[in-house]
Amino acid sequence: MSNNSFVLKGSIAFSENSKDIITYSNGYLVCEKGICKGAFLELPEKYKALPLIDYGNKLIVPGMTDLHVHAPQYTFRGIGMDEELLEWLSTYTFPEEAKYADMEYARKAYSYFSEDLRRCFTTRAVVFGTLHNEATIELMDQLEKTGVITYVGKVNMDRNGGEGLEEADAAESLQATEDWLEAIAGRYKNTMPILTPRFIPSCSDELMKGLGRLSAEKGLRIQSHLSENPSEVAWVKELVPESTCYANAYELFDTMGTVDCPTIMAHCVYSDDLEMEILKKHGAYIAHCADSNMNLTSGIAPIRKFLDAGINIGLGTDVAAGSSMNMIKTMLISLQASKMYYRLVDADVKPLSFEEMFYLATMGGGSYFGKVGSFKDGYDFDAVVIDDSKMYSMRDMSVRERVERMVYNDADAIITDKYVRGSKIYSRSE
């Protein structure tokens, strides 16, 4: 396919905004040099010379953005889920991440993560590595080859990591970060670095301040965790007693970011009005991780409130606290969680509609990467082609119904092709 310019034909669905999904049955989707030129019922004359791939009745939806996933936790997903956050970290997660000092282990484990990322609904991801430079560079090398566009962070942690997962002090952690940035400078097209203080309990004040400075100096974005679990929130208040809330603690260290350099905060289950105000003021993104929040008995984040307040928000799988990298499953659990928040917690906070959840998985999280997550004119051409023909039905289904059905029952939705910026990076027939 020359210059990544072509036309796809099929059953097309994408978000116009947070409230509306546009669909075309037997529609045309135009890609010119990796950029979407729009979806059409009739193919405009000027695009008729482009090569056309007819996907028949298959669904074509925008690629999805996973705003929060831990690559080194992928291979232990789905086990050890009877603990809450802090015990889960010290019992399972930190000992597992310590193993990434061993490059043979890292190479193999990251090959499983990278290959499965290439095959799933995700076309963009924001990824935690471990504190190890060499293993994180290996992860970035492997991700670059997949064609998925990512931000990847070498994790910073100079306290409370336990044996084998702690940098000596702030100076060592900051030096390692600078060394990592130097080693990967100019090395990738699709893989970008992001500063990654694990969360406040893992990082001394000095380390946090140093990362805040580095972010401002180099224009580097930051990702971290915020207000996930009650014991964690209480611990942060002890560690940073002068803070008015957890988000303010990040603010005090200049790590909450700016509208032009937005920080991603995973979870925000316990974010109140004050915390929401801080997130909004800084243009921060909330990575909503409902699967993780259920598994670790963390709680349910009030995402309706975040959305209505105009705070940036997308979905994260948070593997391995979330047990799957499947964004469709993440959408379903997020829908169910928002319904239960309304029913069990606060009847004034309405559940998200299907349209709103589809928007979060595609355009909402995608906006972190620019014009990403829709088939509107000018968006990057990220698309997933899905065969749902084995989901038998006794009646004709609209495209909108088929997309909803796929989310509520993903078992027979088979990805056949995946495109990122117009390049086909996965085909089931390969």
Ligand code: GUN
């Ligand atoms: N908080 C700090 N580290 C982690 C992690 O690895 N997973 C989750 N879910 N929360 C965290």
Ligand code: FE
């Ligand atoms: Fe996480």
